[in-house]
Amino acid sequence: METLFWKKMASLLLPAFCLLSGAGCTAGWAVPDFGNVYHVSGVIDMPFAEIQEPFEAWYNLTGGKSRIQYYHGQVVTFQYGAERPFGALYKITPETTELELNVRKCFRISGRPGKRVYPQSIFPRLDAFKPVREESYKGQLCTVWQNVSYWGQKKNVYTLWVASSADGPVPVHYEMRGFNSLLGSHYDKYEIDYSNFTHSYPAGVLDLPSGMECEFPPGDGVEHRILANPMWDFVGRQADRGRQLFHHYRREYRKEYGSEKELERRAQTFIHNMRYVHSKNRANLPYKLALNHLADRTPxxxxxxxxxxxxxxxxxxxxxxxxPYAGIILPxxxxxxxxxxxxxxxxxxxxxxxxxxxxxxxxxxxxxxxxxxxxxxxxxxxxxxxxxxxxxxxxxxxxxxxxxxxxxxxxxxxxxxxxxxxxxxxxxxxxxxxxxxxxxxxxxxxxxxxxxxxxxxxxxxxxxxxxxxxxxxxxxxxxxxxxxxxxxxxxxxxxxxxxxxxxxxxxxxxxxxxxxxxxxxxxxxxxxxxxxxxxxxxxxxxxxxxxxx
The missing domain is CATH 3.90.70.10 (Cysteine proteinases)
Structure with a gap:
């Protein structure tokens, strides 16, 4: 018990010492481990899409399940990696028709070879991140971890602010900034503020509502998979699903562009508009949005x-x-x-x-x-x-x-x-x-x-x-x-x-x-x-x- 106590105290005191003394203390720090079981809330900020979206997440890597809900539970997604043969995605969303108002519907998308479903972490993989500095972020003393990646002409900088507590590392803020040398500008930016991080949650929170029947969404295409697990595109660094959807969009609307530079600019505009449309639809507004022929257009x-x-x-x-209108009865x-x-x-x-x-x-x-x-x-x-x-x-x-x-x-x-x-x-x-x-x-x-x-x-x-x-x-x-x-x-x-x-x-x-x-x-x-x-x-x-x- 004493050894554990002093380890936790060291994790609390070392960043403070480094920040005050200016000592180069980052080399020996261990990569933060947020554990296999946690609950966290937060807000996704997408400035290029003009959206701030609240979320709440529950994660159990050992049990092979995760749940992320958006806009205070308007839309709820489940990621079941343990479901055979390749896992499954579930989305519960309100649906309004001419006959029904805000009825909760469940949709299921199966994993497949090469597209296996895993529990969705709310944090990026940190194996390629390195500690770069210590600083105060919104009143919390944090270690700043960063990963700089290059994808062709794109430079992506991923940064995570991590605080310390008696229970281990605490996520505070995550940020992605993308610069495209072809366009000569920042092509992407999004941020996630984390709050209420704990390692416990009520039993049953990762279970689908009892008695709810889930159907397959019409088409079961790329966009449905994005909608069933939107967080994947913010904390994952694999192939961009937005790019895949843009490819389908170009084909559907027969979009041709005059240069590689314009193609890149249109793709990024499309992705920002896609995020906007998907996020607004998760807010359960009295109307729905959809990507249309204007989705590659700038404001x-x-x-x-x-x-x-x-x-x-x-x-x-x-x-x-x-x-002429006196006494008129309008239909x-x-x-x-x-x-x-x-x-x-x-x-x-x-x-x-x-x-x-x-x-x-x-x-x-x-x-x-x-x-x-x-x-x-x-x-x-x-x-x-x-x-x-x-x-x-x-x-x-x-x-x-x-x-x-x-x-x-x-x-x-x-x-x-x-x-x-x-x-x-x-x-x-x-x-x-x-x-x-x-x-x-x-x-x-x-x-x-x-x-x-x-x-x-x-x-x-x-x-x-x-x-x-x-x-x-x-x-x-x-x-x-x-x-x-x-x-x-x-x-x-x-x-x-x-x-x-x-x-x-x-x-x-x-x-x-x-x-x-x-x-x-x-x-x-x-x-x-x-x-x-x-x-x-x-x-x-x-x-x-x-x-x-």
Whole structure:
């Protein structure tokens, strides 16, 4: 007992002595051993993905089991290495459908030859780490262990801060920094803060919930294995699974890049976006995200697609008419697609022309209500021809300015008459005899009035609206009712123009049915359900619709 006591005291006092004296004491230190059984909590910080994710982990190497849960138990993963023949991964996650709300589902993925499942440690393997210094980290005296690895043109620096206690080493902080000489910049960074480290936990915590049946996930591909054990990519240094998924992504979307440098940059952007999407989905939000054709785009490139200009000048729209809506009974759900008033979703490409799609969509709906025929109208004509009213083609514009151009010139050409959409500015060349949808003006819906906007959509067809689409969650929306607390709803926060083609209520929550112009690869076949709560993202802040002559 005395020998053990003095060993523990030495582990506590030696780092303090080295730090105070400046002595080179690192050479003889033993690599930290956190034991075969432990429980620990912490937070994963992914600054490039704009995510901080809490976790809690239980580990039993001897028993061949581990459990890691995220966002306080929203998603729970199990790694069973002892299960024959090659181990198994389990993931328990909430699932919401049209019939069920937040039902816990279990998915199982089997290990296989060359992909055997092992209990997942929450710490990196330390066999290649070396002690480099002693320092205080957040008030704790720590030994700093580091491993510098080179992978082609990448230099990865892994650093672990370890404190001492009477019970042995205590993990404090882990950090990875990656530098790519090809890109000339840091390509990756993530950190893990550890807390509440112990060598005990309640019995049964590593067992699957009794009575729960586990099914195989659809596809059982690379992404499913990442989702079933996300921690592996942060503390493991084997082949990068994110790279494998990027390979599948390139093949699915036929992505080609002009150089090795661009390929590397796109791969890293994809991996950061992948981490963001996966982490957000573990948070059990009322909507789900998914990797889409924009997953290799940088935030700067995404900003190009948000082409609604900021504007403080008077819109000079007609006042919202109250008399036609007096006593009107609005249906609880409305979808103008079902009535044939909405053309197929299009892709604005790398052009800030969202405003032209919103304006054309409003005109198409109004023309349908008047004639009973759905005619695709030309966004390209609005891009090319409405500069005199303050629009700037692919550099941005506003739907109401497009309506002013249509009103002055007696209509808008059809897409067939004007020619195909090009995703760039062009020469204005319409024939006056081919113009359709002449208007007498346009109406501004009272700002922030949810009921008035519902009434406008019901009586006038699809309405051009503006939103704050700057949140990364909007870029990767997949399904569910989108509510983003970071969204602004003031006129100064609006940066993207879209089309409200309906509204409704799903499981007690109100939503707008919004048509975007980022192709059918985005969202739910090009659409999104946006929450009406608190006028989230400003859907009702600057809505406008045309009045046909």
């Amino acid at each position: 700067e490139e995404m900003a190009v697609l948000r082409g609604r200009l900021q504007d403080q000048t008077p819109h000079n729209g007609q006042p919202f008419p109250l008399a 609880e759900n409305l979808d103008w697609r079902l009535n044939g008033a909405v053309t197929p979703v299009k892709d604005q490409a790398l052009c800030g022309s969202c405003w032209s799609f919103a304006a054309a969509g409003g005109l198409e709906g109004a023309l349908f209500l008047k004639t009973g025929e759905l005619t695709p109208l030309s966004q390209q004509a609005l891009i090319d021809c409405s500069w005199g009213f303050g629009n700037h083609g692919c550099d941005g514009g506003l739907p109401w300015r497009a309506f002013k151009w249509v009103g002055k010139h007696g209509g808008i050409p059809s897409a067939e008459a004007y020619g195909p959409y090009r995703g760039q500015n062009g020469y204005c060349h319409y024939n006056s005899s081919e113009l359709l949808a002449n208007i007498t003006g346009y109406v501004n819906v009272p700002a922030g009035d949810i009921v008035a906007l519902r009434a406008a959509v019901f009586k006038n067809g699809p309405v051009a609206v503006s939103i704050d689409a700057s949140a990364k969650s909007f870029v990767f929306y997949s399904n569910g009712i989108y509510y983003e607390p970071q969204c602004g709803n003031t006129s100064s926060s609006l940066n993207h123009a879209v089309l409200a083609v309906g509204y409704g209520v799903l499981q007690g929550d109100g939503y707008w049915l919004i048509k975007n112009s980022w192709s059918t690869y985005w969202g739910n076949d090009g659409y999104i359900l946006m929450s009406t709560q608190d006028n989230n993202c400003g859907v009702a802040t600057a809505a406008t619709y045309p009045v046909l002559a």
